[in-house]
Amino acid sequence: MTNEKAVPAYPQTGVASTCRSFDEYCAMFRLKPADLKGPVLDVAGGASSFTANLHAKGVRAMAADPFYEGLTDEIIATGYKEIEVASAKIAAMVASFDWSYYGSPERQREIRERSMALFAEDFRREDAWTRYFAAALPSLPFEDDTFELALCSHFLFLYADTFDERFHAAALRELIRVLRPGGELRIYPLVTLKWEKYPYMERVLGELEEIASHEFLPAGLPFTPVRSPLLKLVKKAGPTG
């Protein structure tokens, strides 16, 4: 996990709301059907169709993101715009990425457009408020011990220049609070937008030792210029502190 080829940073101001698909989530988090019995939380879910797909399968699934605050049409338009913006950025540094999963930038874009359309359809439904929660880490509007599985794709650790070590420690503690004992939190990737290993990982995990065990597992969605494992945390039984 070192940027030996000195690949330039991904040019990003603020946090983008991307729209990865259900299949991308299953690949990056190595999810099997048995992991998805629910309830499942997608934190920093953005315009991903993961929650929509799971809901369509009859699984209790929720997503939390400050992105869900505001007018439905504007939120959806922002999601579509991000596909354009991200595609242009990726095109400008196309050789830096690993295309073994997507095959080509065109195929990646097709996947994103399909995912965005599924998200938009679900987000417009009358009962969308029961799945999509406008909320920002490190504070989530859920009871203690609610979820069997929580996922965080492309937010924690990635935006290390915007969110400091204290934020990350508090965000992880909050995510563990809403997990059931024995429930899992999986986070990917563990590199920053400069393609460097997240620098405070040991310290952040050290603070959580009493409430969660952790392990690093190989992820299944090669793409970033520097490969990253995924982080899996399992909530221990007992008070969450």
Ligand SMILES: C[S@@+](CC[C@H](N)C(=O)[O-])C[C@H]1O[C@@H](n2cnc3c(N)ncnc32)[C@H](O)[C@@H]1O
């Ligand atoms: C790069 S997107 C990832 C979207 C989706 N998980 C995916 O993989 O396509 C990052 C998301 O983090 C959200 N975000 C920003 N600040 C946040 C916070 N404090 N708590 C939770 N999510 C946040 C953004 O609104 C954005 O939708």
